Amino acid sequence: MAGVLDAAVRLVGIIAVFLVLPLVAGQTEHKVMAHMQARLGPMYAGGFHGWAQLIADGVKFVQKEDVIPAAADRRVFALAPGVALIPYLVVMAVIPVGPGLVGVDLDVGLFFVLAVMGVGVLGSIMAGWSSGNKYSVLGGMRSAAQLMSYELPLVLAASSVAMAAGTLSLPGIVEAWQWWWLPWQAIGAVIFFVAGLAELRRPPFDMPIADSEIIMGPLTEYAGIRFALFMLAEYAGIIVVSALTAVLFLGGWHGPLLPGPVWMLIKVFALVFVVIWLRVSFPRLREDQLQKLAWVGLVPLALIQLALTGVVKVLAG
Amino acid sequence: MSGYFGSYGVVLALFVIGVAIVAGALSVNRLLRPHRPTPEKLLTYECGIDPVGADWAQSQIRYYVFTYLYVVFAVDAVFLFPWATVFAAPGFGMTTLVEMFVFLGFIALGILYAWRKRVLAWT
Numbered sequence: 001m002a003g004v005l006d007a008a009v010r011l012v013g014i015i016a017v018f019l020v021l022p023l024v025a026g027q028t029e030h031k032v033m034a035h036m037q038a039r040l041g042p043m044y045a046g047g048f049h050g051w052a053q054l055i056a057d058g059v060k061f062v063q064k065e066d067v068i069p070a071a072a073d074r075r076v077f078a079l080a081p082g083v084a085l086i087p088y089l090v091v092m093a094v095i096p097v098g099p100g101l102v103g104v105d106l107d108v109g110l111f112f113v114l115a116v117m118g119v120g121v122l123g124s125i126m127a128g129w130s131s132g133n134k135y136s137v138l139g140g141m142r143s144a145a146q147l148m149s150y151e152l153p154l155v156l157a158a159s160s161v162a163m164a165a166g167t168l169s170l171p172g173i174v175e176a177w178q179w180w181w182l183p184w185q186a187i188g189a190v191i192f193f194v195a196g197l198a199e200l201r202r203p204p205f206d207m208p209i210a211d212s213e214i215i216m217g218p219l220t221e222y223a224g225i226r227f228a229l230f231m232l233a234e235y236a237g238i239i240v241v242s243a244l245t246a247v248l249f250l251g252g253w254h255g256p257l258l259p260g261p262v263w264m265l266i267k268v269f270a271l272v273f274v275v276i277w278l279r280v281s282f283p284r285l286r287e288d289q290l291q292k293l294a295w296v297g298l299v300p301l302a303l304i305q306l307a308l309t310g311v312v313k314v315l316a317g
Numbered sequence: 318m319s320g321y322f323g324s325y326g327v328v329l330a331l332f333v334i335g336v337a338i339v340a341g342a343l344s345v346n347r348l349l350r351p352h353r354p355t356p357e358k359l360l361t362y363e364c365g366i367d368p369v370g371a372d373w374a375q376s377q378i379r380y381y382v383f384t385y386l387y388v389v390f391a392v393d394a395v396f397l398f399p400w401a402t403v404f405a406a407p408g409f410g411m412t413t414l415v416e417m418f419v420f421l422g423f424i425a426l427g428i429l430y431a432w433r434k435r436v437l438a439w440t
Contacts, residue, residue, distance in 0.1 A: 007327050015334060062342075063349040070359040086335035093331045104327040111398055112328075133361045134370075145380040148387040155394045162401040220362055225346035229339065288438070291380060295437045299390075299428060303421050306397075313405045314414045 010103045018089050021268075022235035027054050028269070029235075029276045036280045057228075064224030071132030072221060080130065081222070081229035084123025087116045088236040095243050096171040098253045098260035109170040110162055113244060114155055120237065121147040121199060124208065127230070128218035139217020142208040142287060146198055149294035150205075154195040156302035157188040160309045161248045174252035181251070184312060187305040189249035191298050193271070196241035198294070200234060202275060204282035207290055242271035382436045386427075393424060 030053060034042040046052025068074055091113050093103035106112050121143055128140015162168050164185060165176040182189075198205040209217035216222075219230055246252055246267035253260030285293065361368045397420075404413040431437055 007330070010327065011330055011334065014331060015338075062346055063351075064346075065350050065352060066346065067354070067358055069361050070356075071361050082336070082339040085339060086332065089335040089338075090328060090332050093328050103331065104324050106324055106328075108398075131361075133363070133368075135363070145383055148380075148383050152387060152390050152394060155391065156397070159394065159397040159401050162398060163404065166402055166405060168398060168402060215362070215364070224350065225342055229342065287380075291383060292437060295383070295386070295428065296432065300425070303425055307418065307421055310404070310414055310417045314410055 007104075014089075014092050014103050018092055018236065021239045022232055023054060025238050025272050026231070026235045028272060029279075030054070032273065032276045033280055036277075061225055061228035066225070067221075067223050069132060069221050073130035073132065076126050076130035077221070078226070080123045080127040080218075081226045081233070082123070083126055084120055085229050085233040085236065087120040088233060088240050091116050091240050092243075094170055095240070095247060096174055096252060097264045099171075099175075101253075101261060102171050105169055105171050108168050110158055110168040110173070110248075113170070114151075114158060117199065117240070118147065118151060120233065123230075123233065124201070124218045127222065128208075131218065131221040133220055135214040135216075136218050136220050138214050139208045139210075139220070143201060143218060145287075146201065146205065146208060146290065149291050150195040150198040150298070153191050153294060153298035153302045154199065156299070156306060157192040157195065158248065160188040160302070160305050161185060163306070163309045163313060170247055174247055174254070177251045177254060179251070179254075181249070185249055185305070185309070187301055187308070189245065191302050191305065192249065193241070193245045193274075195294070195298060196245065197275065197278065198290070200237040200241060202234070202238070203279040204285050205290060206284055207287050210284060238272055238275050239268065242268045242275065245271055382431075386431055386436075389427065390424060393420070 030042040031049060033039060034050070041050075042053055043050040044053075045056050068077055094106050094109045094112055096102035096105075124143040125140045125147075128136045128138075128143060131137075161173060164181060165173040167173060167176065201208050209219060211217075214220075219227060222230060243264070246264060250267050252267075253264050255263035255266075258266075363369065400413070400417075403409065404417065428437075
């Protein structure tokens with residue numbers, strides 16, 4: 001009974017984080033981009049700093065007509081937003097925010113995270129294929145190609161941390177973390193973060209939804225609440241990738257003075273800020289540049305990081 | 318809620334809740350939205366004018382080679398995980414380190430081969 005109650009409290013916590021943090025990240029993106037690019041639109045609704053924009057968006061999305069094009073494969077088309085969103089919620093079960101503060105401590109946590117995150121991209125591929133729109137298919141294919149290319153550096157960088165910690169459990173990794181891992185795993189951290197961004201199809205890796213070229217890629221035919229679910233998936237993905245980078249490479253809840261969960265939150269939002277900053281500062285990578293960056297840049301660098309981790313670990317330990 | 322698979326109970330519960338959240342959002346939308354389909358509305362969107370050609374267009378997928386590369390390397394990379402947790406344990410040490418370099422050498426050779434074959438460039 002106590003076990004069930006304990007699990008229920010943890011679930012409520014995860015759901016609260018899942019429903020609040022992505023919206024905060026979205027709101028932050030509005031405002032940070034508005035400041036960086038001197039945009040007036042996002043600062044208007046509701047008066048002070050456009051605080052009501054998010055609520056207005058929500059009200060609009062929820063009462064829009066649900067249009068499924070005649071050419072679409074209805075069932076797959078309707079399922080795709082759920083397939084894109086739910087994996088990020090499930091991943092949150094194993095991300096620790098403090099000592100003992102984790103949904104469930106799986107002994108294959110890291111492996112589980114990488115496996116489940118890959119499923120999220122399927123939503124985008126399903127959307128592209130089922131829309132019955134040529135631009136959607138192109139976008140879906142690009143999503144698939146991007147997943148293929150960036151999954152490998154992501155896995156290699158993550159396994160470098162697993163080697164350093166000697167465990168695949170995420171709380172175990174954070175407990176084993178020492179400050180000197182920062183320089184030791186620096187290459188891996190950059191690779192993991194960049195590959196994570198690419199897997200989320202965030203700018204500058206947004207070739208699959210390149211709006212000036214293929215309209216909106218897989219999302220072209222989506223409107224209303226289904227489109228909103230895709231957007232929510234994107235922001236939940238940003239939170240998950242930032243949190244994983246913080247857990248694996250930045251020491252999670254470790255930090256002086258402040259309590260652990262506060263440090264975790266600070267690190268996550270610092271990374272979210274970087275994600276937004278990158279979107280504002282970099283032009284979109286062309287499809288071939290995108291593939292080249294993964295195979296010629298990130299994968300060899302990840303192999304170097306693995307060698308470095310192995311040598312230091314065996315010689316020092 | 319006990320034993321090895323018991324820890325996956327929370328994961329399963331979270332998955333069910335996720336399905337409920339998505340279903341809830343869609344049914345709230347169903348209650349609030351208008352429903353007035355017209356043939357024009359249900360047309361495939363391309364740029365505002367009528368779509369050109371059918372929805373199944375032929376296109377050349379230029380990056381299918383990356384899929385092969387990925388399958389080859391990802392299968393290798395999966396073996397890293399069980400190895401990563403024990404390679405520095407007492408009694409392994411240098412042996413596993415040498416093995417690691419053999420492994421990395423194979424992967425690097427594969428990428429070098431692909432690069433020399435010019436499949437990493439746009440064709």
